[in-house]
């Protein structure tokens with residue numbers, strides 16, 4: 185038997201976030217600059233309680249701090265507004281506080297608004313938490329937010345979406361439905377990136393989330409986290425690690441994925457830490473490796489990581 189899970193309500197299209205009336209007593213979880221970028225004003229959330237200090241690659245401690253600060257506050261729902269980091273913290277906090285969750289992405293790549301996954305840093309290591317209770321009650325995807333996004337943000341998010349749908353397509357946990365979604369997502373993303381039709385990235389990212397959220401990413405993501413831990417952004421790391429994974433897996437997406445990363449012009453990444461320690465860390469990530477289409481040995485990981493040593 186195969187199961188597909190997704191939020192009960194997904195609202196999308198230009199103006200979706202502006203038109204949505206959020207519950208009166210909400211806690212908005214977002215990052216610095218939400219106000220100056222006009223996000224709070226656009227969504228009519230200026231008067232709500234707000235935590236606006238979610239950092240990139242957010243830590244579990246940040247989530248715990250919010251839970252402790254707001255556990256006795258009179259709020260009906262938790263609203264995640266921002267990139268994947270803010271959404272991941274919001275869904276974790278909303279779940280732990282037992283509140284409704286509304287997720288509004290302002291960058292488009294993580295697909296976090298429609299998945300049951302939150303990635304938080306625990307003791308310096310990116311760790312993914314999976315729970316059906318972390319699904320948004322309502323996900324709102326509004327391409328309005330892409331208009332003022334810096335190119336650096338757009339390209340990092342876009343390559344994450346491409347990595348997620350292609351790794352998801354290849355995942356052993358996949359099925360006809362997830363393959364259909366991941367394939368469709370990649371077609372949309374590829375066209376949007378190569379032809380610079382960035383307004384179509386939100387739809388590509390949404391369909392990616394619905395696809396990979398039901399089958400998980402694989403080797404490319406497992407490899408990427410050692411680079412994230414060294415300070416590379418998620419998308420930047422993936423532009424090389426997912427390509428290496430596609431090479432290893434003989435993925436049908438290898439050439440098309442490579443063309444996209446060339447178009448987006450990422451600088452080469454390097455591994456600073458000890459090769460064996462990095463390989464051990466990657467090899468322990470069973471959540472991403474057990475569903476990889478090919479069995480991956482520690483030796484395989486060492487061989488792949490070697491190419492990133494200076």
Ligand SMILES: [Zn+2]
Nearest residue numbers: 294344348418
């Ligand atoms: Zn990702």
